[in-house]
Amino acid sequence: xxxxxxxxxxxxxxxxxxxxxxxxxxxxxxxxxxxxxxxxxxxxxxxxxxxxxxxxxxxxxxxxxxxxxxxxxxxxxxxxxxxxxxxxxxxxxxxxxxxxxxxxxxxxxxxxxxxxxxxxxxxxxxxxxxxxxxxxxxxxxxxxxxxxxxxxxxxxxxxxxxxxxxxxxxxxxxxxxxxxxxxxxxxxxxxxxxxxxxxxxxxxxxxxxxxxxxxxxxxxxxxxxxxxxxxxxxxxxxxxxxxxxxxxxxxxxxxxxxxxxxxxxxxxxxxxxxxxxxxxxxxxxxxxxxxxxxxxxxxxxxxxxxxxxxxxxxxxxxxxxx
Amino acid sequence: xxxxxxxxxxxxxxxxxxxxxxxxxxxxxxxxxxxxxxxxxxxxxxxxxxxxxxxxxxxxxxxxxxxxxxxxxxxxxxxxxxxxxxxxxxxxxxxxxxxxxxxxxxxxxxxxxxxxxxxxxxxxxxxxxxxxxxxxxxxxxxxxxxxxxxxxxxxxxxxxxxxxxxxxxxxxxxxxxxxxxxxxxxxxxxxxxxxxxxxxxxxxxxxxxxxxxxxxxxxxxxxxxxxxxxxxxxxxxxxxxxxxxxxxxxxxxxxxxxxxxxxxxxxxxxxxxxxxxxxxxxxxxxxxxxxxxxxxxxxxxxxxxxxxxxxxxxxxxxxxxx
Numbered sequence: 043x044x045x046x047x048x049x050x051x052x053x054x055x056x057x058x059x060x061x062x063x064x065x066x067x068x069x070x071x072x073x074x075x076x077x078x079x080x081x082x083x084x085x086x087x088x089x090x091x092x093x094x095x096x097x098x099x100x101x102x103x104x105x106x107x108x109x110x111x112x113x114x115x116x117x118x119x120x121x122x123x124x125x126x127x128x129x130x131x132x133x134x135x136x137x138x139x140x141x142x143x144x145x146x147x148x149x150x151x152x153x154x155x156x157x158x159x160x161x162x163x164x165x166x167x168x169x170x171x172x173x174x175x176x177x178x179x180x181x182x183x184x185x186x187x188x189x190x191x192x193x194x195x196x197x198x199x200x201x202x203x204x205x206x207x208x209x210x211x212x213x214x215x216x217x218x219x220x221x222x223x224x225x226x227x228x229x230x231x232x233x234x235x236x237x238x239x240x241x242x243x244x245x246x247x248x249x250x251x252x253x254x255x256x257x258x259x260x261x262x263x264x265x266x267x268x269x270x271x272x273x274x275x276x277x278x279x280x281x282x283x284x285x286x287x288x289x290x291x292x293x294x295x296x297x298x299x300x301x302x303x304x305x306x307x308x309x310x311x312x313x314x315x316x317x318x319x320x321x322x323x324x325x326x327x328x329x330x331x332x333x334x335x336x337x338x339x340x341x342x343x344x345x346x347x348x349x350x351x352x353x354x355x356x357x358x359x360x361x362x363x364x
Numbered sequence: 365x366x367x368x369x370x371x372x373x374x375x376x377x378x379x380x381x382x383x384x385x386x387x388x389x390x391x392x393x394x395x396x397x398x399x400x401x402x403x404x405x406x407x408x409x410x411x412x413x414x415x416x417x418x419x420x421x422x423x424x425x426x427x428x429x430x431x432x433x434x435x436x437x438x439x440x441x442x443x444x445x446x447x448x449x450x451x452x453x454x455x456x457x458x459x460x461x462x463x464x465x466x467x468x469x470x471x472x473x474x475x476x477x478x479x480x481x482x483x484x485x486x487x488x489x490x491x492x493x494x495x496x497x498x499x500x501x502x503x504x505x506x507x508x509x510x511x512x513x514x515x516x517x518x519x520x521x522x523x524x525x526x527x528x529x530x531x532x533x534x535x536x537x538x539x540x541x542x543x544x545x546x547x548x549x550x551x552x553x554x555x556x557x558x559x560x561x562x563x564x565x566x567x568x569x570x571x572x573x574x575x576x577x578x579x580x581x582x583x584x585x586x587x588x589x590x591x592x593x594x595x596x597x598x599x600x601x602x603x604x605x606x607x608x609x610x611x612x613x614x615x616x617x618x619x620x621x622x623x624x625x626x627x628x629x630x631x632x633x634x635x636x637x638x639x640x641x642x643x644x645x646x647x648x649x650x651x652x653x654x655x656x657x658x659x660x661x662x663x664x665x666x667x668x669x670x671x672x673x674x675x676x677x678x679x680x681x682x683x684x685x686x
Binding site for chain 1: 397398401402404405406407408409493494622625626627628629630632633634636637638640641642645646654655657658659661662663664665666667668669670671672675676679
């Protein structure tokens, strides 16, 4: 086992194997997890986290890949986290769809990781933020978080990001789909990809209407832009990057970035705390306390709520050691 | 609002509306929940809880109805809890499938309740045990808990019961289904229903083989019987009741009944405690504590695990008031 600080140092030098090892350590709830997280903490906060969501077929992977190219031209280090909420298999293995990423596979300034969250204790809320912290501490300037496959996880992915990009494509009935999935509330930037196809203007118009972009807003309010792209040919991608930079600048100016990151950190702490408490209660199964309470319930001397009160009071005795 | 003790008294007299009201109170996490549960505690422990699981089409409702008839002949009061993990709608309304129960609808010695658990905080583990407690305290001698619809919840239902009955039917590929669902580990009594159909003997044989019933067991071990029934005509139902009584007697003799009930109570307490802790953490969102921790994380001064430790330590201060 390599020691954590040397792994972190190597990760910051851009060594992909060190990054991979760190993500595995935080993802798998290893014994080193706490040490890794504590070591990473002062190194985080530099990365700009962009979430990409959208229905299958809108060109998420192609758009992500095109964004990587654009950011690399600026000399930025880029991390890509492809989250698959339907799969239990994590790791470096590129998914079928990831083939479009292959042009970046040999670029040392790009780190690509696929992450499965099915079966994870706490799911996406648990696994993704930790991997984002590793990529952040490793020196990524931009982290693109993309959902692979379908899922109700769009909103969850968006909640992990500084800026959320919602992708649509013409003629997929996306307007209605978007409304259904609630993604109209989460997009900071909207992209109509495959804009060389029929119906792109109609999709943009419909989206504009649904977002109420025609209505007047406060002078300081963010007005989500709608950018048309043909990601496969790189068209419009610079405009997406510009829109992202504008949103970032707007957030920094108004204190929204710190607010969002604070909310994200709060949710993260909450998930960890609930998971830890759940595990601690589970540990009590091997303990006299829980079984003594259970016996009193079976005997009719106590009800389960009274017992839960006693259990929680008992839990807190050893709270220094989670 | 009627007072709780008079509701409980009426429920014990067998008034269905009082039972219904009590179940609604415990199911909906009402303000009276704790009072109801505390009032019920000394009245519980008399009922024998039988879980019925099996794939759709094996005749669960018909079998449940036939068992009700058999127990009523013995003069016993019977509660039926039909749990539908896929539905968000609870209540007294009889589901389509429940029509087969209609012969018992006017019998004051039978209480039938359908219960939905989708969307429930804590799901089945939370909702069913509380309803079982109400039926138990109301004086039911036997409570039949049946899953409606499909689900991975067979194992969960079984864990709520004193005795688990697994139903199969010939020619449904049930052997393989059974192995997949893990129900081979949970059955105390197996029923091959629709035994007048072709393949009933083959299903029983296959089951016998898969259960390893041919192998020798310890002299005191329980050997799950396989009973063939035609529930629609009441055939074999007396044998099922006999098998249940044998299992109950065996459990009482060996201390297994108290053990199972203790484990059930422990799980129940655990679920309530975790839910309460989760709610208490959620309350902290409106509190300075969590946001102060989140700010320190964003500033890189603290990692989420360290923050979770502090949060849990802070939680325990007010633990008398959940």
